[in-house]
Amino acid sequence: MKGKNVLLLLSILIATGYFILQVISIGSREIPTTYWASKEEGSTIEVRISPKMFIKDFFIYFGYGDGKVDIQFLNDNSVIFQQSVQSAFFQGKVILVNNVVDKVLIVTHGNGLEIREIAAKKMTNSL
DSSP states (O other), X not given: OHHHHHHHHHHHHHHHHHHHHHHHTSSOOOOOOOOEEOOSTTOEEEEEEEEEEEEEEXXXXXXXXXXXXXXXXXXXXXXXXXXXXXXXXXXXXXXXXXXXXXXXEEEEESTTOEEEEEXXXXXXXXX
């Protein structure tokens, strides 16, 4: 009986140690180091998506600078969805899109506004 208790205790210790190591290593501790900064009012980023994709969520991560961005989602050169987003110092914003998109336009309002990362989540090819 004593051997079973030692084996159970050893198994619990190994499982706990493995759990702690996995929790510590989840995710990234680094922020993006490269970025794009607007040089003047109305600077534009254009992202073409080919083939067309269904985008559920769009993510934008800001750095330094103050201002806002207007983000337009287009399909066949028609704006199907548009949203203005206020920048936030080293924070990300998520925009719910839920549309088929072939182009994204980001227009900045504010000088020196840094965009450190953009991403589209849960994309699938359009039908």
